[in-house]
Amino acid sequence: MRRTFIVTDSTADIPKELADELHIRIVPLTVMFGETAYLDGVEMTAGRFYPELVRSKKLPTTSQPSPAEFRHAYETILEAYPDAQIVSIHLSSGVSGTYQSAVIGRSMLDHEQPVAVYDSKSASYGYGYLVVHAARMAAAGREAAEIIHSLEELGRQRQLYFLVDTLEYLQKGGRIGKAAAAIGTLLNIKPILSIDQDGIIYPVEKARGHKKAMNRIVEMLEQKVKGQKIHVVLGHTADLSTVESLTDMLRSRFDVADVLYTEIGAVIGTHVGPGTIAVFVWPAGDEG
Known part of the structure; x- marks a missing residue:
């Protein structure tokens, strides 16, 4: 037993x-659109959430x-x-x-x-x-x-990055101002976020355009885990096609033990928005 x-x-x-x-x-x-509450991952799956998020005029709340x-x-x-x-x-x-x-x-x-x-x-x-x-x-x-x-x-040992596709939801959530969001959108800025050892989200840097941002993430990973065999998990917002090219990039540059795909759920998605890609990497060593 x-x-x-x-x-x-x-x-x-x-x-x-x-x-x-x-x-x-x-x-x-719990995720709330207006007065209606949904249990994250139970009543509100990622596949249902992102179309609702795009249609909603007001950012949902989470609890x-x-x-x-x-x-x-x-x-x-x-x-x-x-x-x-x-x-x-x-x-x-x-x-x-x-x-x-x-x-x-x-x-x-x-x-x-x-x-x-x-x-x-x-x-x-x-x-x-x-x-x-x-x-x-x-x-x-x-x-x-x-x-x-x-x-x-x-x-x-973990390394992780979130590549945010649109600044709209960071702005709606109060993480950046309207002016910064407007200028960033005009310049096609893609923020790269991470989480420090204290569990706080912080901006790593910004890149102009999606492809440059993905290349930058790969470069940063090379500085951290170059020469090591790694496990890779790629998160997406209910659209697997968004991470396919990144999968190919990682396989061509690293010794990849395995790749797992997962959907970024409604709670995290509320704050980063559709089109976000998440990259999670660990060395493939003795893990107990």
């Missing part, structure tokens, strides 16, 4: 079939799960498996209150339970990869403490 179970939230952007295969429990965030929802997720597992350990891995506390909500949910349990809540200090598959890694370790019978130690090591 498995003793360790993995819980996460919907912003990990893990493909459903993979989450199901590894028995990962996902607690969804984290309540502590009670996390408590319920933990209790459901512990009622079925009283001796279970739980590792609960979540979106960076630097960009969301989801992690803190999970911590409060753990404190609401009736008595002391072996639930470890882990701040991924990342977003999208930047930590979805960690969740999948944790689930595979759990399936192999590893203890929670060993899993968390492995996550710390793996997290330090």
Whole structure:
């Protein structure tokens, strides 16, 4: 019987079939268009979300799960498996209150339970990869403490970049001003974003045009992982064709162990908009 179970939230952007295969429990965030609320990844898939986003005159809002929802997720597992350990891995506390909500949910349990809540200090598959890694370790019978130690090591090795196709949603979300957005759009500016070791999103640089931006991402990756065999995950906004040329570029310049594609879900997509591409890379070494 498995003793360790993995819980996460919907912003990990893990493909459903993979989450199901590894028995990962996902607690969804909420996306609201006006007064109508949808559970991210359940009632609002990426395929449905981006057309709705483009049609909407007002930017949707997002909210984290309540502590009670996390408590319920933990209790459901512990009622079925009283001796279970739980590792609960979540979106960076630097960009969301989801992690803190999970911590409060753990404190609401009736008595002391072996639930470890882990701040991924990342977003999208930047930590979805960690969740999948944790689930595979759990399936192999590893203890929670060993899993968390492995996550710390793996997290330090990740490289990730988001290439934003349009400035409209960064402007609507208040991350850049209207004037900057207008000038950037006129000049065909494509921002490249990343997440630092504290889990904070920051602009890496800007490039004029999509192709130049992709080339710049590849150049930056070469500085980080040149000569290493790597795992690659490419995120897209429900349009796989947008990442095909980048896949070819990466395969031609790196020793790529494997490539996984995932959709950037509604919560992350609200802030970056359609056409965004995400690149997640880890060395393909001994991963526990």
